[in-house]
Amino acid sequence: MLKKFFCSSFFKYALCLFIISCIGLKINDMVSPAYQEFAHLSSGVFIWSKQNFEIFDVNPPLPKMVASLPIVILKCNVPQLPPKRHHQRVEQDVAWLFITNNLDLHIKYLKISRLFCFFSIAALILFFTFFCLDMVFSAKIFFCVLFFTSPYIIAHGTLVSPDVFSAVFAIVSVYFFERWLKCPEILDGTIAGIVLGLAALTKFTLLIFYPLFIAMWILYRLPEIKTITKKDWFQQLKQIIVLFVVSVVVINMGYYFNGSGKLLGTFRFQTTLLTGCKTPDDVPRGGGNRFVKTPLAYFPMPLPSNFIQGIDTQRLDFERGLESYLRGEWSEHGWWYYYLYALLIKTPLGVIGLFLLAIFCTFLQKGYTIAWRDEMIILLPGIILFVFVSSQTGFSVHSRYIIPALPFFFVWTSKVGRAFSLKRPIVATIASILLVWSVFSSLSIYPHSLSYFNELAAILPMPEDKNYPQPPPEISKMTWQKKTFLQKTKHILTSGSRNGARHLLDSNIDWGQDLFNLEYWYKSHPEASNMKIAYWGSYPLGLTELPSKEKNINYNDLQPGWYALSVNYIYGVEQYRFFFNFEPVAMAGYSIYIYHITQNDINKLHQKTK
Numbered sequence: 001m002l003k004k005f006f007c008s009s010f011f012k013y014a015l016c017l018f019i020i021s022c023i024g025l026k027i028n029d030m031v032s033p034a035y036q037e038f039a040h041l042s043s044g045v046f047i048w049s050k051q052n053f054e055i056f057d058v059n060p061p062l063p064k065m066v067a068s069l070p071i072v073i074l075k076c077n078v079p080q081l082p083p084k085r086h087h088q089r090v091e092q093d094v095a096w097l098f099i100t101n102n103l104d105l106h107i108k109y110l111k112i113s114r115l116f117c118f119f120s121i122a123a124l125i126l127f128f129t130f131f132c133l134d135m136v137f138s139a140k141i142f143f144c145v146l147f148f149t150s151p152y153i154i155a156h157g158t159l160v161s162p163d164v165f166s167a168v169f170a171i172v173s174v175y176f177f178e179r180w181l182k183c184p185e186i187l188d189g190t191i192a193g194i195v196l197g198l199a200a201l202t203k204f205t206l207l208i209f210y211p212l213f214i215a216m217w218i219l220y221r222l223p224e225i226k227t228i229t230k231k232d233w234f235q236q237l238k239q240i241i242v243l244f245v246v247s248v249v250v251i252n253m254g255y256y257f258n259g260s261g262k263l264l265g266t267f268r269f270q271t272t273l274l275t276g277c278k279t280p281d282d283v284p285r286g287g288g289n290r291f292v293k294t295p296l297a298y299f300p301m302p303l304p305s306n307f308i309q310g311i312d313t314q315r316l317d318f319e320r321g322l323e324s325y326l327r328g329e330w331s332e333h334g335w336w337y338y339y340l341y342a343l344l345i346k347t348p349l350g351v352i353g354l355f356l357l358a359i360f361c362t363f364l365q366k367g368y369t370i371a372w373r374d375e376m377i378i379l380l381p382g383i384i385l386f387v388f389v390s391s392q393t394g395f396s397v398h399s400r401y402i403i404p405a406l407p408f409f410f411v412w413t414s415k416v417g418r419a420f421s422l423k424r425p426i427v428a429t430i431a432s433i434l435l436v437w438s439v440f441s442s443l444s445i446y447p448h449s450l451s452y453f454n455e456l457a458a459i460l461p462m463p464e465d466k467n468y469p470q471p472p473p474e475i476s477k478m479t480w481q482k483k484t485f486l487q488k489t490k491h492i493l494t495s496g497s498r499n500g501a502r503h504l505l506d507s508n509i510d511w512g513q514d515l516f517n518l519e520y521w522y523k524s525h526p527e528a529s530n531m532k533i534a535y536w537g538s539y540p541l542g543l544t545e546l547p548s549k550e551k552n553i554n555y556n557d558l559q560p561g562w563y564a565l566s567v568n569y570i571y572g573v574e575q576y577r578f579f580f581n582f583e584p585v586a587m588a589g590y591s592i593y594i595y596h597i598t599q600n601d602i603n604k605l606h607q608k609t610k
Contacts, residue, residue, distance in 0.1 A: 197250025265297025512537020
């Protein structure tokens with residue numbers, strides 16, 4: 001009886017959930033508030049307490065509501081909302097109000113919310129893996145390892161952030177849609193509609209699933225086109241309509257039906273797409289509406305007003321564009337290959353090797369290929385999500401936007417795990433080596449996973465290497481010869497992360513997450529009491545034991561002393577580039593360099609720049 005219990009799927013599920021939850025515990029203590037965390041958390045609190053969806057409407061509400069639920073239950077203090085003008089972004093102001101109104105408990109609340117989010121994500125994806133995925137057990141293990149040791153998943157899944165939530169609901173919604181495709185019954189269609197609606201409530205990107213599901217339905221039915229009757233086509237079309245209607249109802253429920261049915265002509269938009277203006281600068285200050293003088297102006301919108309306004313606000317960022325950084329170069333817009341390059345250097349090389357091995361097995365080995373329709377359902381959503389995100393070239397700043405596509409590639413790649421049940425020792429050995437390499441590479445910088453870059457980042461040349469020289473090697477007084485094998489291995493595995501800022505900035509490496517690490521270092525080094533800090537982040541330095549924030553560190557006023565600078569400033573702001581002439585004495589995580597500059601260092605710098 002006991003043996004049967006330990007071999008059951010429920011025991012394996014519970015054991016994996018416990019192990020994976022432990023991953024989030026350490027990172028929760030070490031990682032300081034990332035740039036948008038309190039903005040997400042406070043806006044979620046206002047949704048629960050005030051039914052107010054306006055604060056951070058650029059993101060749908062479900063992840064924020066899940067994150068804030070435990071602290072609402074704990075009765076956190078809810079501040080008064082600041083006055084807001086039309087289309088004004090106030091989420092950071094509200095975040096600061098939340099912090100000041102919960103001054104003694106705000107960090108505790110954040111940690112509770114992070115753990116609740118990560119536990120919810122882990123519980124959902126593990127349940128999906130063990131009780132939904134139709135794969136052999138070894139392939140399921142491969143998928144779980146790929147998912148939960150992915151630096152993207154560890155980094156953003158342990159933050160109050162919507163990206164990993166959307167990844168989970170993306171793959172779950174496709175799974176239930178596949179169930180309906182294989183057995184088109186009204187009940188399965190209704191369930192698929194509910195999950196699709198929940199997916200749309202996590203991230204606007206997943207709205208691409210609506211046309212995608214129609215395309216997948218047609219492609220899936222192509223082999224049956226000669227046998228399926230017109231009545232069957234019509235019946236399935238009706239069920240797809242029901243599926244979409246149910247999903248829209250779920251979206252409205254997620255917004256408490258606030259603003260549902262609002263006439264299209266009464267909206268005030270900011271984007272050229274919805275105002276009809278030629279450029280964003282031509283849009284009137286109060287907004288516009290290209291439909292106001294058309295019959296569509298009287299059409300009641302089936303979606304909540306904040307959902308529609310949120311899409312407009314998000315698109316506005318892409319239309320205006322943002323300064324974007326890639327490989328030492330700056331641009332006023334993004335690059336179509338940005339996310340592909342980010343995957344190349346921020347995905348463990350072992351994972352890339354496993355993906356290539358899966359391609360080899362699919363085309364050249366027996367037992368790894370399933371029907372093309374099933375292969376399509378696994379791969380096509382990931383490809384479409386990736387292509388869609390890559391096509392938005394208004395700016396290229398956050399590679400985390402591709403996270404919703406990752407589970408589809410992980411599921412498809414995990415087919416290499418079949419080598420164990422198929423008794424293919426060579427493939428099984430290669431797959432195991434690549435998986436172990438992936439795990440060790442990812443965990444080599446844990447809990448600093450947000451700053452992860454693979455080993456390629458250390459050796460790939462950049463067009464701007466002369467202006468962005470390579471950072472110093474790992475700071476250690478121990479020579480290479482004296483290091484143990486494990487120390488040498490870690491040095492190699494972390495070399496990419498030490499070079500990451502040469503390739504990508506912002507949330508790819510430095511999102512304010514290492515402030516507490518800097519504080520720990522500062523408290524253990526009293527000689528650095530005069531430290532000046534240029535910290536890239538939204539959390540106030542005044543709430544730490546660090547000196548006040550000092551951004552105006554410049555070449556002409558440089559004095560001997562201690563300095564700490566975020567890599568976003570060193571690599572991203574020309575004012576601070578002269579720090580490349582100095583060698584840091586320590587690092588806080590992989591995103592803050594710590595310098596001790598002497599008068600001799602300053603004299604050498606002046607001589608060099610004469």
